[in-house]
Amino acid sequence: MDQELSAQDLRDAWPALSSEERMEGFRALGAENAEVFLGALPASDRAKMLGAMKNGERKLWFRSLAPDDAADVIQQVPEGLRSSFLALLEDPFRREVQSLLAYAEDHAGGLMNPRFARLRPDMSAEDAILYVRKQANDKVETLYYGYVLDQGQHLLGVVSYRDLFTAPASSRIDSIMKTRIVTVPEQMDQEAVARLMADHNLKAVPVLDDQGHMRGIVTIDDIVDVVQREATEDIHKLGGMEALDTPYLQTGLGQMVRKRAGWLAALFLGEMLTASAMSHYENEIARAVVLALFVPLITSSGGNSGSQATSLIIRAMALGEVTIRDWWRILHREIRSGLLLGLILAAIGMVRILLWQALFHTYGQHYFRVALSVSISLVGIVTWGTIAGSMLPFVIRRLGFDPASASAPFVATLVDVSGLLIYFNVAQAMLRGTLL
Amino acid sequence: MDQELSAQDLRDAWPALSSEERMEGFRALGAENAEVFLGALPASDRAKMLGAMKNGERKLWFRSLAPDDAADVIQQVPEGLRSSFLALLEDPFRREVQSLLAYAEDHAGGLMNPRFARLRPDMSAEDAILYVRKQANDKVETLYYGYVLDQGQHLLGVVSYRDLFTAPASSRIDSIMKTRIVTVPEQMDQEAVARLMADHNLKAVPVLDDQGHMRGIVTIDDIVDVVQREATEDIHKLGGMEALDTPYLQTGLGQMVRKRAGWLAALFLGEMLTASAMSHYENEIARAVVLALFVPLITSSGGNSGSQATSLIIRAMALGEVTIRDWWRILHREIRSGLLLGLILAAIGMVRILLWQALFHTYGQHYFRVALSVSISLVGIVTWGTIAGSMLPFVIRRLGFDPASASAPFVATLVDVSGLLIYFNVAQAMLRGTLL
Numbered sequence: 111m112d113q114e115l116s117a118q119d120l121r122d123a124w125p126a127l128s129s130e131e132r133m134e135g136f137r138a139l140g141a142e143n144a145e146v147f148l149g150a151l152p153a154s155d156r157a158k159m160l161g162a163m164k165n166g167e168r169k170l171w172f173r174s175l176a177p178d179d180a181a182d183v184i185q186q187v188p189e190g191l192r193s194s195f196l197a198l199l200e201d202p203f204r205r206e207v208q209s210l211l212a213y214a215e216d217h218a219g220g221l222m223n224p225r226f227a228r229l230r231p232d233m234s235a236e237d238a239i240l241y242v243r244k245q246a247n248d249k250v251e252t253l254y255y256g257y258v259l260d261q262g263q264h265l266l267g268v269v270s271y272r273d274l275f276t277a278p279a280s281s282r283i284d285s286i287m288k289t290r291i292v293t294v295p296e297q298m299d300q301e302a303v304a305r306l307m308a309d310h311n312l313k314a315v316p317v318l319d320d321q322g323h324m325r326g327i328v329t330i331d332d333i334v335d336v337v338q339r340e341a342t343e344d345i346h347k348l349g350g351m352e353a354l355d356t357p358y359l360q361t362g363l364g365q366m367v368r369k370r371a372g373w374l375a376a377l378f379l380g381e382m383l384t385a386s387a388m389s390h391y392e393n394e395i396a397r398a399v400v401l402a403l404f405v406p407l408i409t410s411s412g413g414n415s416g417s418q419a420t421s422l423i424i425r426a427m428a429l430g431e432v433t434i435r436d437w438w439r440i441l442h443r444e445i446r447s448g449l450l451l452g453l454i455l456a457a458i459g460m461v462r463i464l465l466w467q468a469l470f471h472t473y474g475q476h477y478f479r480v481a482l483s484v485s486i487s488l489v490g491i492v493t494w495g496t497i498a499g500s501m502l503p504f505v506i507r508r509l510g511f512d513p514a515s516a517s518a519p520f521v522a523t524l525v526d527v528s529g530l531l532i533y534f535n536v537a538q539a540m541l542r543g544t545l546l
Numbered sequence: 547m548d549q550e551l552s553a554q555d556l557r558d559a560w561p562a563l564s565s566e567e568r569m570e571g572f573r574a575l576g577a578e579n580a581e582v583f584l585g586a587l588p589a590s591d592r593a594k595m596l597g598a599m600k601n602g603e604r605k606l607w608f609r610s611l612a613p614d615d616a617a618d619v620i621q622q623v624p625e626g627l628r629s630s631f632l633a634l635l636e637d638p639f640r641r642e643v644q645s646l647l648a649y650a651e652d653h654a655g656g657l658m659n660p661r662f663a664r665l666r667p668d669m670s671a672e673d674a675i676l677y678v679r680k681q682a683n684d685k686v687e688t689l690y691y692g693y694v695l696d697q698g699q700h701l702l703g704v705v706s707y708r709d710l711f712t713a714p715a716s717s718r719i720d721s722i723m724k725t726r727i728v729t730v731p732e733q734m735d736q737e738a739v740a741r742l743m744a745d746h747n748l749k750a751v752p753v754l755d756d757q758g759h760m761r762g763i764v765t766i767d768d769i770v771d772v773v774q775r776e777a778t779e780d781i782h783k784l785g786g787m788e789a790l791d792t793p794y795l796q797t798g799l800g801q802m803v804r805k806r807a808g809w810l811a812a813l814f815l816g817e818m819l820t821a822s823a824m825s826h827y828e829n830e831i832a833r834a835v836v837l838a839l840f841v842p843l844i845t846s847s848g849g850n851s852g853s854q855a856t857s858l859i860i861r862a863m864a865l866g867e868v869t870i871r872d873w874w875r876i877l878h879r880e881i882r883s884g885l886l887l888g889l890i891l892a893a894i895g896m897v898r899i900l901l902w903q904a905l906f907h908t909y910g911q912h913y914f915r916v917a918l919s920v921s922i923s924l925v926g927i928v929t930w931g932t933i934a935g936s937m938l939p940f941v942i943r944r945l946g947f948d949p950a951s952a953s954a955p956f957v958a959t960l961v962d963v964s965g966l967l968i969y970f971n972v973a974q975a976m977l978r979g980t981l982l
Binding site: 116121126135148149150239242243245252253254255266270271275276290304307308310311313314330331333334336337338341342344345346348349350351353357358359366367370371373375377378379381382384385388389394395399400402403404405406407409410411413414415417418420421422423424425426429431432436438439442443446447450451454455457458459462471472492517518519522523526530 | 554557578582585586624631635646667675678679688689690691706708711740743745747748749750751764766767769770771773776777778781782784785786787788790793794795799802803807810811813814815817818820821825828835838839840841842843845846847850851853854856857858859860861862863866867868872875876879881883885887890891894898904908925928933953954955958959960962966
């Protein structure tokens with residue numbers, strides 16, 4: 111075992127360290143470890159580290175990055191510093207980075223690596239192998255496919271290394287390449303790229319510009335990050351807040367509260383409608399206080415069933431299992447699910463009220479009508495919660511927003527008001543002439 | 547464009563097709579397309595397709611799978627059919643599959659591919675390249691690293707292709723290999739493997755058994771599936787249900803209701819405590835019906851703030867940003883966040899009640915004390931919801947369960963009862979001698 115600080119130690123301590131301690135720790139890593147460590151940091155941290163370095167050190171490390179990582183760093187540093195970062199690079203590296211900067215970060219173009227193995231159609235397999243070996247000099251640890259381009263950089267075909275290595279040495283590349291190729295346009299959203307690669311079991315996919323020139327490849331290891339980030343974003347939104355841009359422990363209190371307060375306040379304003387709805391039934395509550403006892407139970411059941419439905423649909427949408435065209439089929443399924451779930455809760459509710467009545471005489475003379483009011487309302491509210499929860503993501507997507515904004519708390523708030531209306535109307539019908 | 551059914555068309559239609567239509571569609575694909583299509587199907591669908599084929603066809607397609615995919619299929623078919631599937635394979639493929647079947651599906655061993663490029667330490671770089679070419683004959687489209695093993699299959703080092711291709715032809719492999727290697731044990735959980743690979747920026751990681759023999763590699767493309775599956779599981783659990791094993795549209799109504807009814811009923815039983823809590827304050831409600839009006843507003847604010855906190859913490863845990871040791875730091879942060887958020891809602895609530903009073907005289911003579919009761923309760927409830935939501939995942943993990951079971955609805959249910967106690971106690975203190 112050697113005495114260097116291990117990258118793992120530094121990673122474990124990282125969130126708790128000050129900027130100075132981070133820099134100290136980074137410098138204590140061996141050169142090889144440090145390069146890997148820097149490459150694995152989130153782009154925002156990498157930019158901060160580089161920003162804090164002196165010029166010579168910064169140049170050294172900045173040049174060690176892959177072009178797409180370097181471009182990410184530049185996107186993270188303040189506007190005024192960007193050109194000074196670019197000036198650290200030499201051509202053709204600088205030009206690669208500059209062209210990557212033109213892309214939106216969450217498009218295929220912003221995700222791609224402009225370095226890939228280029229082959230010509232008239233090469234022999236033998237020459238191609240030599241040529242790949244020559245190209246393997248920089249930042250290519252893993253070999254994906256060889257891409258066959260014409261003089262105008264149009265993609266003609268793809269050769270897998272299996273085919274390249276097993277073909278007779280003299281066979282021409284255009285005789286062994288595959289010509290039916292899955293490609294993506296530069297502007298394709300990264301989630302769509304991730305889905306496409308999963309569907310076709312691809313480890314790398316070529317990115318073409320509008321004129322059909324090949325500009326780079328998106329590789330499967332970039333997709334892992336995309337998938338993690340998108341899931342994080344969806345989970346934060348489903349929890350009823352804006353997604354954080356940074357890891358939890360690295361997010362300042364002020365930013366944390368801002369990301370949460372907006373939705374919390376919006377939901378609070380929406381939920382105030384329940385106070386209005388309740389005051390509409392103030393007389394009923396005054397005459398039959400027993401009705402008020404079940405209000406939290408009723409509203410939460412609607413919210414919980416809605417939360418289930420919305421989580422299911424949002425995840426199915428994110429995975430591409432469900433598209434907007436499926437809404438009608440899903441509505442049918444969810445109505446049946448909601449009815450069944452509502453009947454189950456209604457039965458439990460009925461048993462609970464009758465049992466408590468037998469044991470403690472809690473609910474007065476008209477307990478059976480009260481129990482019926484609660485049970486019938488539950489069927490209606492759970493069914494409605496399920497419908498609202500499953501359809502809200504479709505409505506939000508149709509309006510052009512991210513369906514994950516149909517958070518569990520959002521659905522619960524929607525369902526609460528309507529749940530109260532259902533409950534008090536059922537109760538009015540059931541208890542007229544007795545309690546009301 | 548050729549006339550074959552495209553794999554994309556079939557994929558789009560897939561969820562809506564019957565088993566017969568699926569088979570028909572699959573047979574209409576060209577052979578090459580069909581192989582890719584089969585490889586990209588979820589293991590359960592692949593097993594169903596193969597199960598429905600005649601023996602000759604089944605043998606053909608089953609043999610076309612990678613060993614880890616074939617093992618997944620066998621795990622999906624009914625117990626009684628497994629040996630007949632294994633019998634379709636020839637050695638050494640069968641032995642590879644059999645040894646994979648010994649592993650749990652969600653461990654590194656169950657995820658790994660037993661085929662990787664093996665090198666010897668005393669080879670020259672030139673020989674190694676030739677040797678890799680020879681090994682590239684089956685199922686190796688993408689080249690990850692070359693693994694240097696001794697006679698006893700112990701891992702001595704790793705060579706990247708960049709280093710292999712750029713080294714002088716005569717240099718010995720043990721002079722160019724890296725010897726500080728990140729490896730994983732066979733039993734490591736797949737989520738931990740995913741995190742490790744992300745931390746070290748690895749595209750493949752070697753899997754070692756207890757004796758230090760190298761058994762296979764886990765590659766980054768398998769990790770994409772792991773990451774997607776784990777995120778789906780967490781999102782379903784966060785929504786307050788058991789995770790589905792199959793895509794939404796392919797899950798039968800019965801199974802769907804079972805996965806949802808358990809938690810929904812449990813939460814319903816828990817929520818019944820609110821009815822008990824409310825009946826404890828029945829006299830107060832009878833005397834001051836105005837108190838009942840704000841019950842849904844109060845309880846939902848606690849639930850929403852808890853939902854935010856629990857989503858944040860569960861995701862941070864899943865990403866390894868937060869471990870169980872951090873609970874104390876997080877408690878501190880969340881208390882401060884909760885207080886701030888509570889104060890914001892309290893201010894909004896106060897304005898709303900005073901405004902409605904000025905406009906509609908809704909809340910009677912003692913409206914200011916009512917407003918104070920609501921606002922003070924909100925600070926307490928939002929703070930408490932935030933604390934409960936952030937700490938529940940730690941408690942659940944400490945008890946040995948999946949922290950994602952600390953779903954938003956679970957937290958909301960927990961917080962509802964305590965929220966009512968806070969509210970009515972604050973109201974008793976504020977309204978004593980006036981309304982109560």
